[in-house]
Amino acid sequence: MRLWDLLCPPTCIHCGKDVYTQGEWCDTCLQAVMHERCILGPKHSSLECIYILADYIGGxxxxxHDIKFNGKKERALGAAPFLQRFTVTCLDMQYVPTIVVPIPISESKRKQRGYNQVEVLFKNWVMQQGWNWVDLLLKLDGSKPMWTLTKEERRKNMKGHFLVRPTMVDTYVDKDLSVLLVDDIYTTGATLLEAAETIHAVLPKAKIKALTLASGA
Known part of the structure; x- marks a missing residue:
């Protein structure tokens, strides 16, 4: 056992029950939120489907919330069992994306928070799969916090706030890409849809799917 575990014994990420390693869940709390599913993207949109790994409840x-608003990025260790399960799903589907693209945050928010929570949650796992993590998108300043808005307001709020990095257009424009967008939470789909439409407008051969850790949908 590591010294840190002796000084601070690992407990369940949600209920505080003793577990074996830091960032682990107890079986009860894990099963309460584990809910892998796939929903189709809107008709006639550039987003084929969204894979969701857990319910946005409990732990x-x-x-x-701790990762995004309390600076506790070490809590991202708790995403491991959900991503491990999705690894098996990808193997079963024989799904290998050409590139994995994180939903970005604006530069002002990155300076305030110190990191993009999507990168903290997904990047190490993506690299372990041998997939290509590509920061293809930029997020422009000016959008309002999404949690304050209705579904229609969210859609309007995201319009025009993403940009494909100009330096990357020539690299991918003529390729038949399989793109996997990754984000932390799926609520109405406004963010993922706008990101997919932004990519498809510049890279029309791209086939785009999405993956989120959690959703209430």
């Missing part, structure tokens, strides 16, 4: 909700 998942607390974990993501």
């Amino acid at each position: 998942i909700k607390t974990m993501l």
